[in-house]
Amino acid sequence: MSLLSINQSGPFTHQVSSVQKTMFTVLLALMPATAFNLYLFGWPAILLFTITVGSCVVAEALCLALAGQPIKAALSDYSAALTGWLLAMSLPPWAPWWVGVLGAVFAIGLAKHTFGGIGQNMFNPAMVGRTVLLISFPVVMTAWVMPHPLFSAGAPGLFEAIGITIGGQMPDAVSAASALGHVKTELSRGIPVTQSMAQVPDLMDMMLGYRAGSLGETSAVLILAGGLFLMARRIISWHIPLSVMGGLFLIAATFHAVDPARFSSGTFHLVSGATFLGAFFIATDYVTSPVSKKGQLVFGVGCGVLIWLIRTFAGYPEGVAFAVLLMNALTPIIDQYTRPRAFGRNRKGEPLPLGKGKP
Amino acid sequence: MSSQYKTIIRDGLWENNGVFAMLLGLCPSMAMTTSATNGLGMGLATAVVMAASSMLVGMFRNRITQEVRIPVFILVIASMVTLVDLFMNAWMHELYKVLGMFIPLIVSNCLPLARLESFAGKNPTLPSLVDGLFMGLGFTIALTIIGAVREIIGVGTLFADASLLFGPAFKFMEMRLLPTDTGILMMILPPGGFLTLGFLVVGKRMLDVRAGKAIQMGGAHSAA
Numbered sequence: 001m002s003l004l005s006i007n008q009s010g011p012f013t014h015q016v017s018s019v020q021k022t023m024f025t026v027l028l029a030l031m032p033a034t035a036f037n038l039y040l041f042g043w044p045a046i047l048l049f050t051i052t053v054g055s056c057v058v059a060e061a062l063c064l065a066l067a068g069q070p071i072k073a074a075l076s077d078y079s080a081a082l083t084g085w086l087l088a089m090s091l092p093p094w095a096p097w098w099v100g101v102l103g104a105v106f107a108i109g110l111a112k113h114t115f116g117g118i119g120q121n122m123f124n125p126a127m128v129g130r131t132v133l134l135i136s137f138p139v140v141m142t143a144w145v146m147p148h149p150l151f152s153a154g155a156p157g158l159f160e161a162i163g164i165t166i167g168g169q170m171p172d173a174v175s176a177a178s179a180l181g182h183v184k185t186e187l188s189r190g191i192p193v194t195q196s197m198a199q200v201p202d203l204m205d206m207m208l209g210y211r212a213g214s215l216g217e218t219s220a221v222l223i224l225a226g227g228l229f230l231m232a233r234r235i236i237s238w239h240i241p242l243s244v245m246g247g248l249f250l251i252a253a254t255f256h257a258v259d260p261a262r263f264s265s266g267t268f269h270l271v272s273g274a275t276f277l278g279a280f281f282i283a284t285d286y287v288t289s290p291v292s293k294k295g296q297l298v299f300g301v302g303c304g305v306l307i308w309l310i311r312t313f314a315g316y317p318e319g320v321a322f323a324v325l326l327m328n329a330l331t332p333i334i335d336q337y338t339r340p341r342a343f344g345r346n347r348k349g350e351p352l353p354l355g356k357g358k359p
Numbered sequence: 360m361s362s363q364y365k366t367i368i369r370d371g372l373w374e375n376n377g378v379f380a381m382l383l384g385l386c387p388s389m390a391m392t393t394s395a396t397n398g399l400g401m402g403l404a405t406a407v408v409m410a411a412s413s414m415l416v417g418m419f420r421n422r423i424t425q426e427v428r429i430p431v432f433i434l435v436i437a438s439m440v441t442l443v444d445l446f447m448n449a450w451m452h453e454l455y456k457v458l459g460m461f462i463p464l465i466v467s468n469c470l471p472l473a474r475l476e477s478f479a480g481k482n483p484t485l486p487s488l489v490d491g492l493f494m495g496l497g498f499t500i501a502l503t504i505i506g507a508v509r510e511i512i513g514v515g516t517l518f519a520d521a522s523l524l525f526g527p528a529f530k531f532m533e534m535r536l537l538p539t540d541t542g543i544l545m546m547i548l549p550p551g552g553f554l555t556l557g558f559l560v561v562g563k564r565m566l567d568v569r570a571g572k573a574i575q576m577g578g579a580h581s582a583a
Contacts, residue, residue, distance in 0.1 A: 102543070110554070136544040 019118070022286075023078035025235050029226035030085060030281065036222055037215040040147040041093035043161030045215060049088045051165070052100030056084025059104045063113035079118050083107050086126035086281060089216030090274065090321065091133070094145050097165050099137065103129035123328045124288045127321040134321070142317075144178050144212040178213045179272045181317040183264055192261035197268070216277040217318075220270075227280030236284040239296040240303075244279035245270060247304025255312075269308060278303070278320035288328040295331075295338035302327045364489055371493030377470045378501035378556070379563045384470035388502050389552040391461050393513070396521045398506025399499065400454045404447065404462055406495025408439045409471045413491025415439075416479040420487075423480065432475040433466065440465045454524040470498060501559075508555045511536055513546035 038046050060080035064071045087103050107129030115121045134141045148155040156164060177185065179200040186196035205211055211218055230236045253266030269275065274282075283289060283303050290299050303323045310319025341347050375381060378388050384405070391401040412435045416423070423431050444462045447455040455462065465471065474494050479487035511517055515537030522530040545551050 114557075132543075132545050132550075135548065136542075136546075138544075 019077045019079060022235055023082050025233055026082055026230065026281065027078060027085060029229045029235075030089070031226075033219050033222035033226055033277075034085070034089065034215065036219055037089075037093070039150050040210070040218065041145070041215065042148050042150045042155045043158050044156060044164040045093035047161055047165040048091060048093065048095055048097065048100050049085075049215070051097050052088035052091065052104060053081055053084035055101045055104035056080045056087065056108050059108035060113075063109055063117070067113065067117070069117070074118070077118070080108060083112070083125045083129075086216070086277075087129045089277060090126065090130040090214050092141060092143050092145070093215055094143065094164055095140055099133060099140060103133050106132040119287055121287055122331075123325050124282060124285050127282060127324050127328075130321050131325060134316070142181065144181070144214075146212050147210055147218075178217065178317065179211065179268075180311060183268075184311075184317040187262070193264050194261050197264065200268075200272075214274065216281075217272075217274045220276045223276040223280060227276070230280065230284075236280070237293065237296070239293050240284045240289060240300040241279040243297045243300025244283050244304045244307075245275065247301035248275060248307050249304070251305050251308045255308075263312065269311065273311070273318045274320040275307065278307070278324060282320070283324050283327070288324075288331060290331050290334045290338060292335070292338045292340055295334045298334050298338065299327050299331065302330065363486065367486060367490050368493045371490060371495075371497045372500065373497070375494075375497075376501055376563070377494055377498040378505075379560055381470075381473070382560070383473055384468045384498060385556070386464070387461055387468060388498075388505055388556060389549065391458060392502055392506040392509055392552060392555075393547050394510040394516075394520070395503050395507040395518045396454075396524055397457060398502035398504075399518075399521075400451075400524060401458055401461060402495070402499025402502040404443050404458070405465050405468065405471070406492065406499050407443055408436060408465050409474060409495035409498075410488060410492040411439045411442075412436045412471055413474055413479040413494075414484055414488040416475045417482055417484040417487025420480050420482075428476070428480060429472075432472055432480075436471050436475070437466045451524065453520075457524065470494065505552070505555050505559060508559070509546045509551050512543055513551060514542040515539065 034049070038049060057075060057080050061071050061075060064074050084104060084107075087107050088100065091099060091103065107125040110132075111123050111125040111128035112118070112121045182200055183193055183196050187193060200211075208219060208221055216223070227236070227241060231238060231241075248269055249266040252263065252269040255263040256265045279300075283300065290296050303320075306323035306326055307319045310322050311317065314322075316322070339347075342349065345351055371377075373380075377383050378385070387401050387405070388398075392398040412432075415435050416432060440463060443465070444455075447458075447462060471491075474491055478490045482490070507517055510519065515535060517534040517536055518529075518532040519535075521532040522528075543551075546555070
């Protein structure tokens with residue numbers, strides 16, 4: 001028996017890394033923010049969340065069955081659950097049930113499995129789901145409500161919640177604009193940012209999350225905690241989150257300094273909307289972001305700048321989903337141009353000349 | 360009917376369908392299929408142009424030299440399109456207003472040109488006419504199906520406004536399949552066109568595979 005065939009390896013230790021484990025860690029990191037927000041928005045949010053995650057898993061199973069792939073093995077990697085989870089966090093908490101189901105069909109069926117399943121998708125599935133819903137049902141998808149914490153006065157009980165989520169009976173007089181939406185609407189009425197800013201929750205409330213918005217838009221602090229946890233576990237690196245937020249902050253702060261009446265401040269952009277969720281959990285998706293660190297920085301800054309552009313000039317108040325999808329489309333090109341040089345070869349892949357230049 | 364015509368007809372309607380198999384003429388099949396009525400109107404206009412120009416080119420195929428055939432083909436198609444354009448402006452004005460720019464643009468649709476190049480330029484008059492007509496009808500069927508899928512999912516109706524466009528006799532076609540305000544708006548927008556076409560192409564290939572046929576990769580050169 002030759003030496004090579006002996007079943008032994010060098011004295012390296014390595015930590016087992018699997019899709020399942022990665023996904024589970026991400027779910028774990030999302031847990032605090034989710035729990036807090038489910039508490040904040042009460043039973044309707046819990047129902048919608050359950051329905052969305054459930055339909056994502058069911059959609060995944062159906063697609064796998066259609067493709068003739070083993071269902072159980074693929075389902076147990078939690079990737080469908082994570083997609084559903086992120087999708088649910090980007091929906092208005094009191095949206096009717098079919099929003100979650102349709103979103104799951106588009107996210108899993110369209111964005112993930114038509115491209116070939118896990119690892120093959122070009123675009124972030126959860127964001128495709130959200131974007132399709134936002135474009136198709138603009139009214140439902142922007143019906144934000146003020147927080148109604150569980151068991152507090154005026155919060156809907158379980159049966160009322162079933163009426164809201166399943167029956168689609170949205171109670172009146174609970175709706176509220178998200179901070180971004182409010183500033184945008186006021187601006188279109190000719191009221192400068194400096195005035196409308198007085199009516200949005202102050203930055204501390206926005207950080208902690210007691211405000212109207214989707215599940216994942218509120219509570220920047222808990223999202224940040226989850227993101228830092230992911231970094232500590234080496235699931236994500238600092239490159240994408242920092243460059244997304246840095247790009248957004250820099251361009252917003254620059255324009256704010258020039259014309260504070262027209263442009264909101266950098267800090268406001270950072271803590272409002274889905275900036276934190278997008279930067280830590282959505283833009284960092286392994287499949288749809290560049291491989292190299294340099295590419296990730298380009299990707300992140302691009303996301304940040306696009307978020308600001310869309311929020312400031314486009315028709316929609318929030319642009320994280322659009323920005324991430326647009327940068328997803330650019331990811332192959334970014335990867336192409338930021339490919340690291342192989343050792344002993346130049347950037348074109350040709351061998352370096354021998355014996356020339358310095359010794 | 361001889362087997363030659365049968366083959367031509369089956370090719371045009373299914374095997375070599377202009378949209379679903381050859382993937383030609385995609386601009387109108389994306390832009391003009393926001394409803395089944397629009398798809399039907401656009402398809403019929405194209406079918407008329409294709410039948411007429413195929414017949415003419417089939418007639419004069421021995422007069423058209425190899426060197427100038429493309430300009431001649433384009434001129435023949437352009438004349439036919441002008442006729443259809445004026446005809447529709449005069450007698451189907453509502454439909455004309457909806458289809459608008461896309462009627463003149465039939466000239467630049469690659470499906471008529473592809474059929475002239477690959478079939479009518481090499482075959483006698485009658486087979487050319489049949490080929491142009493059934494390729495055009497296949498195109499019409501494809502556009503109507505795409506339009507129907509997008510319209511049903513997008514706004515929940517089918518053949519809405521057909522009576523307005525084709526005349527009161529077509530009132531019976533107008534249907535509402537889903538209650539109002541339940542449509543998925545995206546299907547009417549451009550992404551819906553791409554999605555619908557993609558899934559329908561896959562659907563055709565699945566049917567072909569199930570029927571035991573080898574999948575023919577599309578392209579004008581594989582035609583005829």
